[in-house]
């Protein structure tokens with residue numbers, strides 16, 4: 587029988603020699619994707635609370651990537667960074683999530699190398715169009731639903747779903763991004779989270795009230811996104827403190843313009859239920875709502891639906907003014 591043997595350490599080598607050899611070996615096998623010198627920064631794509639997202643060119647494959655650069659000294663904790671990196675790695679399993687090609691760090695920065703979504707954000711598309719027609723809302727809703735349900739299967743609550751974090755690829759398919767505030771639980775969403783987290787105007791009442799919540803919060807935010815696609819506006823005012831926003835939500839009902847079709851109105855109303863237990867996504871599967879009854883989910887998952895709107899492709903030309911704001915460590 588072929589037995590595995592443990593390799594013995596050579597006794598004549600000093601521990602310093604062994605360490606040096608190990609260090610040399612580690613340096614020698616650093617994959618090119620984890621070497622900062624292989625990325626040339628092109629321009630800034632966006633900036634959030636924790637750092638910048640830059641368009642970069644990956645020299646080895648001559649490919650454009652989005653590089654998220656987080657300064658370690660900013661408030662993001664080690665746990666949050668690890669969570670975001672882990673979810674970005676999940677992205678390769680679902681076509682509607684931004685995926686990471688690599689994640690690495692320097693002394694002061696954490697870097698995520700992500701696929702570059704060239705079609706801009708859903709926010710830009712809504713601003714450009716004013717509002718979407720029913721079939722357009724249905725297309726984006728279906729792709730977001732598959733993305734959200736995939737996250738929930740892995741116990742992930744996004745907690746920051748808004749049109750600025752819903753990106754589009756060059757064909758116009760959805761790519762959910764920004765998992766910086768996401769929570770993961772191994773017991774598939776059964777856990778409740780706390781903490782007021784998310785963008786003003788998109789946070790669920792249970793989040794604003796600082797009570798326990800889970801995936802219900804993402805379904806509410808999704809309801810706000812659907813309302814915004816259908817009307818071009820937010821259903822509730824995002825102004826004021828969390829307490830004020832909560833009061834507005836609890837005391838008011840959104841206005842639905844007449845042109846919004848009844849099934850779409852009902853879809854939004856079911857998602858924007860103030861009582862968590864009655865909310866669509868919590869009490870019933872979103873896919874079963876009549877507004878989505880004509881959707882062929884198998885085709886959605888296989889990216890077979892034709893995007894109804896062509897996004898404006900963002901130019902990938904070097905922008906020197908933006909390049910000047912690159913952290914010195916990366917220039």
Ligand SMILES: Nc1ncnc2c1ncn2[C@@H]1O[C@H](COP(=O)(O)OP(=O)(O)OP(=O)(O)O)[C@@H](O)[C@H]1O
Nearest residue numbers: 631632634635636637639652701702703750764766
């Ligand atoms: N993969 C990508 N491809 C193209 N653009 C991107 C990509 N990732 C992010 N962006 C752009 O950068 C912006 C900010 O990205 P992101 O939301 O991930 O950063 P953040 O620092 O976590 O922001 P926030 O403070 O909103 O949480 C996005 O709104 C988008 O415009």
